[in-house]
Amino acid sequence: MADDGSPAPDSERPLRVAVVGAGPAGIYTAEALTRRAPVPVTVDLLDRLPTPFGLVRHGIAPDHPKMRAIRDTLHRALDDPGVRFVGNVEVGTDITLEDLRAHVDAVVYTYGAALDRPLAVDGEDLPGSLAATDLVAWYCGHPDADRARVEAALAGVRRAVVVGVGNVALDVARVLARAPQELEPTDMPQHVLDVLAATPVEEVTVLGRRGPANASFTTMELRELDGLDRATVLVDPADLELDPAAEERLAGDRNASRNLAVLREWAGHEPAGDRVRLRLRFYRRPVRLLGADRVTGVEVERTAVDGEGRAVGTGEYEVVPADLVVRSVGYRGEGLPGLPVDPRSGTVPNEDGRVLRDGGASAGEYVAGWIKRGPSGVVGTNKHDARETVASLLADAEAGVITPGGDRDDLVQTLRARGAEPVLLEDWRAIDAAEVALGATRGRARTTMHEREALLAAARAAARASAPTA
Incomplete structure (x- = not known):
């Protein structure tokens, strides 16, 4: 022991790192630390939920089984003997940052950006107005989803408007337009399937403030809209007429160019019978939500894109009828108690992943993922991002900035x-097995358990069953 009673540094024991957040960014960070470090490293991978995988479990739409299969890849990192999954622990509540730092040599914050960005228009607080974060959490079975609010908003919905032209907006539009038989094989909680099956959606309109050249969805996500059992994608040809600036943008953006080619394929579609009308409309921005007791429509203004790429109003207005409005215009992060966050960017100030406090790097504190760079990129983007942060951490360890102590x-x-x-990890395996067993009762590969207590009960039951008898 040191003279002050604290443990003396021990160069023979591994470098101990806590990673806060067990989503892709956190798991890729743990993987890079244990597999690429020139010195022994052990990782405690903390998450406030009882389950790992973050947005891969609770953000990727359940009708994307190939994308959700990414968690099988992520699971391999959890099997590493140098990694310990520690779920159902909220940093700032169950343990303070200061206390956590006392147990480890470094902390990497990877807990993402879970807050939605508002539209900031009148009527946004009306019943029937939801953030995509709320709807996605509900249909993915997130334990914190507000079932009552979401299901009240969905009751009787015939016409829905989704504001935003990113992949999440298309996920929401696709799920709302799907036929019940298309969703039945997914791992959605049963109550979600029941509510969506009873929701008589006839029309879904996706609104973009700027033109198709500025949309951020991927072509793969876009193409999925045209393969739905009961929906027809409708695009106004006038929205696909581009000015010289947009044409220039397309020349340097392969994704945008491919998107426009797909949209032009659909420009000749016409509404068909009782099929859901799935409209993609560009150059429209919401200026207010209409209604008294709940949403009845969206007043939108026609826009144009100026020389700096901004959407500017033209003074031309129309009303899009809607019983449900879902905003999907971005995410932002928030700080843990004791951790700084830039209120404008919603990210932790950092340099190459090193947390900055009072203008300088805070020894032993790092960030990766959305809380580091903002809500951008795809799941795989987090791998490169995590490696950059881990390189900074290991360089600091080599320089003696952080030591095993x-x-x-x-x-x-x-x-x-x-x-x-x-x-x-063994508790999580029990939860995983319980979800697979629940799915098997209805002929599915899995059914997500959405209640935290049910998740914990599965882990406790397995622990009791494996406990030695007297």
């Missing part, structure tokens, strides 16, 4: 002593 008391034991109920 944290408190040797076991983090999990400390959490349990404080009344927390950490979920470890």
Whole structure:
């Protein structure tokens, strides 16, 4: 022991790192630390949910099984003996940042950007107006989803408007336009399937403030809209007429160019019988939501794109009827207690992943993922991003900025002593098995359990069954 009673540094023990957030960014960070470091490293991968995988579990739409299969790849990192999954632990509540730092030598924050950006228009708070974050959390079975609010908003909906032209906006539009039989094989919670099957959607309109050359959805996501059992994609040919600036943008953006080619294929579509009308409309921005007791429509203004790429109003207005409005115009991050966040960007100030406090790097604190760079890129983007942060951490370790000298008391034991109920990898395996068994009762590969208590009950049951008898 050191003279002050604290544990003396031990160069022979591994460098101990806590990663806060067990989504793709956190798992890629843990993988890079344990597999690429020139020195031994152990990682405690913390998450406030009892389950790992973050947005891969609770953000990618359940009708994207190939994308959701990414979690099988991520799971391999959890199997690494140097990585310990510690779920159902909220940093700032179950343990403070200061206490966490006492148990490890470095912390990497990878907890994402979970807050939505508002439209900031009149009527946005009316019943029937939702953030995409709320709807996505509900249909993905997130334990914190507000079931009552979302299901009240969906009751009786015939016409829906989705504001935004990113992949999440298209996910929402696609899920709303799907036939019940298309969703039945997914791992959506049963109550979600029941509500969507009872929702008589006839029309879904996706609104973009600027033109198709400025849309951020990927071509793969866009093409999926034209393969739905009961929906016809409708595009106004006038929205596809581009000015010279947009043409120039297309020349340097392969994704935008491919998107426009797909949209032009659909410009000749006509409404067909009782099929859902899935409209993609560009150069429109909402200026207010209409209604008294709930949303009845969206007043939109026709826009044009100026020389700096901004959407500017033209003074031409129309009303798009709607029983439901879902905004999908971006995400932003928030700080943990004791962690700085730039209120404008919604990110933690950093340089190459090193957290900045008072103008300088904070020794032993790092960020990766959306809380580092903002809500951009695809799942795989987090791998490169995590490696950059890990390179900074390892360089600091080599330079002696961080050293193996944290408190040797076991983090999990400390959490349990404080009344927390950490979920470890074997507990997660029990939850996973319970979801597979639940899905099998209806002929599915899996059914997501959405209630936190049900998730914990599955882990407790498995622990009791494996406990030695007296």
